[in-house]
Amino acid sequence: MFPAECRFTKDHEWIRDDGGQHTVGITAFAAEQLGDVTYVELPEPGSRLSAGDTAASVESVKAASDVYAPAGGEVCEVNEALDGKPELVNQDPYGEGWFFKLSDVDADELEQLMDAAAYEQFVGEHSE
Amino acid sequence: MQYTPLHDEHVADGGKVVDFHGWALPIQFTGILDEHAHTRTKASVFDCSHMAEFTIRGRDAIQAYSGLVCSDVEKIVPGRGRYGMMLNDSGGIIDDLITIKLAEDELYVVTNAGPAARVAERICGGNPGAEDVSAHTAKIDIQGPLSREILVGEGIAEAGSLKYFQACRAAWRGTELIVSRTGYTGELGYELFVANEAAPALWRALRAHDAVRPAGLGARDTLRTEMGYLLSGQDFDESRTPLEAGAESFVAWDTPFTGRDALLEQRERGGYPLLSGIRTGDRRAPRPGFAICLGDESVGTVTSGTYGPSVGHGIGLAYLQQDVAAPGTGLNAGPKHIAVETARPPFYGQGTCRT
Numbered sequence: 012m013f014p015a016e017c018r019f020t021k022d023h024e025w026i027r028d029d030g031g032q033h034t035v036g037i038t039a040f041a042a043e044q045l046g047d048v049t050y051v052e053l054p055e056p057g058s059r060l061s062a063g064d065t066a067a068s069v070e071s072v073k074a075a076s077d078v079y080a081p082a083g084g085e086v087c088e089v090n091e092a093l094d095g096k097p098e099l100v101n102q103d104p105y106g107e108g109w110f111f112k113l114s115d116v117d118a119d120e121l122e123q124l125m126d127a128a129a130y131e132q133f134v135g136e137h138s139e
Numbered sequence: 140m141q142y143t144p145l146h147d148e149h150v151a152d153g154g155k156v157v158d159f160h161g162w163a164l165p166i167q168f169t170g171i172l173d174e175h176a177h178t179r180t181k182a183s184v185f186d187c188s189h190m191a192e193f194t195i196r197g198r199d200a201i202q203a204y205s206g207l208v209c210s211d212v213e214k215i216v217p218g219r220g221r222y223g224m225m226l227n228d229s230g231g232i233i234d235d236l237i238t239i240k241l242a243e244d245e246l247y248v249v250t251n252a253g254p255a256a257r258v259a260e261r262i263c264g265g266n267p268g269a270e271d272v273s274a275h276t277a278k279i280d281i282q283g284p285l286s287r288e289i290l291v292g293e294g295i296a297e298a299g300s301l302k303y304f305q306a307c308r309a310a311w312r313g314t315e316l317i318v319s320r321t322g323y324t325g326e327l328g329y330e331l332f333v334a335n336e337a338a339p340a341l342w343r344a345l346r347a348h349d350a351v352r353p354a355g356l357g358a359r360d361t362l363r364t365e366m367g368y369l370l371s372g373q374d375f376d377e378s379r380t381p382l383e384a385g386a387e388s389f390v391a392w393d394t395p396f397t398g399r400d401a402l403l404e405q406r407e408r409g410g411y412p413l414l415s416g417i418r419t420g421d422r423r424a425p426r427p428g429f430a431i432c433l434g435d436e437s438v439g440t441v442t443s444g445t446y447g448p449s450v451g452h453g454i455g456l457a458y459l460q461q462d463v464a465a466p467g468t469g470l471n472a473g474p475k476h477i478a479v480e481t482a483r484p485p486f487y488g489q490g491t492c493r494t
Contacts, residue, residue, distance in 0.1 A: 046167065046170065046171055046357070047170050047171050047172040047173075049172075049422050049446035049448075050422035050423050050446065070422070070423060070424055070446065072171040072448070073171070073357060075424070075426060097422070101170075
């Protein structure tokens with residue numbers, strides 16, 4: 012149900028190694044909970060984040076919430092397409108709905124995150 | 140939790156059900172943006188069976204009721220409805236409501252779910268001509284530019300001739316109903332009041348039209364916020380008066396009503412906060428509870444706020460100090476100090492409700 016190539020946080024971010032750079036977004040579960048996404052605020056390219064830092068924020072019709080950096084690193088690219096088409100987060104959360112990319116990610120920090128099976132169990136325990 | 144007679148329909152339609160003032164109601168079906176757009180362009184049905192209804196019969200009963208409402212009930216023409224508010228002795232708003240005059244000696248009153256018990260006590264207490272019919276009444280709103288032709292197609296011919304805020308008794312397949320050309324979306328639409336037992340069949344018949352889809356509380360909220368309509372319990376409660384809520388035009392000063400003295404005194408004193416429209420310049424939304432500031436100075440609080448799907452920017456309602464309430468004032472909202480500007484509702488000007 013959740014992509015095996017990603018690691019996951021308890022705040023429902025995913026992070027994936029895309030050949031050196033790491034792509035970050037929010038999970039399909041988070042997107043579903045938020046409902047229609049209407050606005051995404053992205054970090055400044057070049058900014059340096061530590062694991063757990065507020066990196067972005069996402070607003071839906073119903074609510075607004077922060078998105079945290081799953082691991083430390085430097086923001087090397089942000090998904091500018093979300094500016095005009097925030098609905099991509101709902102339509103394709105692991106693809107076109109990505110938020111930002113990090114370079115210089117510490118592999119040890121990724122090891123501390125959940126894999127797909129653990130995240131699926133986490134979601135099962137924390138929904139309803 | 141209380142369930143409406145249409146609960147099974149919502150579950151079958153995949154509605155995401157939430158607790159709204161103790162009622163299990165769908166917040167959305169396909170998605171709020173979808174349902175919002177569908178209502179503005181076609182027609183949606185909303186289950187509003189959680190709302191309360193009262194009948195008031197006879198001259199004395201009507202007169203007693205009139206004293207509870209700040210609008211001029213006596214002047215309502217038979218066949219028409221009028222918006223109003225029920226106040227406490229301090230002028231605080233217990234609820235807003237619509238009073239429909241079905242006949243010279245018969246009123247039909249529609250109020251909200253949250254304060255229903257308190258409202259029922261006021262309306263029915265010591266008034267033998269007043270009856271709370273909520274428990275056996277379902278309410279289905281059909282809203283959207285195509286709603287007239289759909290009701291007429293269902294044999295409810297009266298819908299073809301009712302003007303905005305007119306209402307009458309009608310029948311659908313032998314079932315009696317009350318049809319009121321009112322609503323909470325800004326679009327052409329009707330509120331249908333029908334016995335609980337008949338509600339599922341009526342809902343399914345409307346739902347069967349290609350142009351009709353169910354919509355939930357989420358879309359209802361974005362639609363009403365675009366019109367600047369107030370939500371009971373959120374944009375006002377007993378701590379706010381009609382003057383503060385920007386509803387002075389619904390106060391009939393020359394009639395006696397509970398709370399009048401307190402309102403007169405407040406009007407005289409002036410300087411009260413005023414519920415005002417606010418908008419952002421982008422897709423970010425002000426949210427209920429956000430502080431509104433002029434620079435660093437707090438000048439108010441947001442009560443309603445959302446992204447406005449039909450206007451493409453954030454919109455909301457906020458109680459503001461009067462000196463910053465004039466349209467076009469630049470302010471900031473919430474912990475991130477997003478830029479907002481005061482603006483006079485409705486935010487969406489193309490609604491079809493009067494056509």
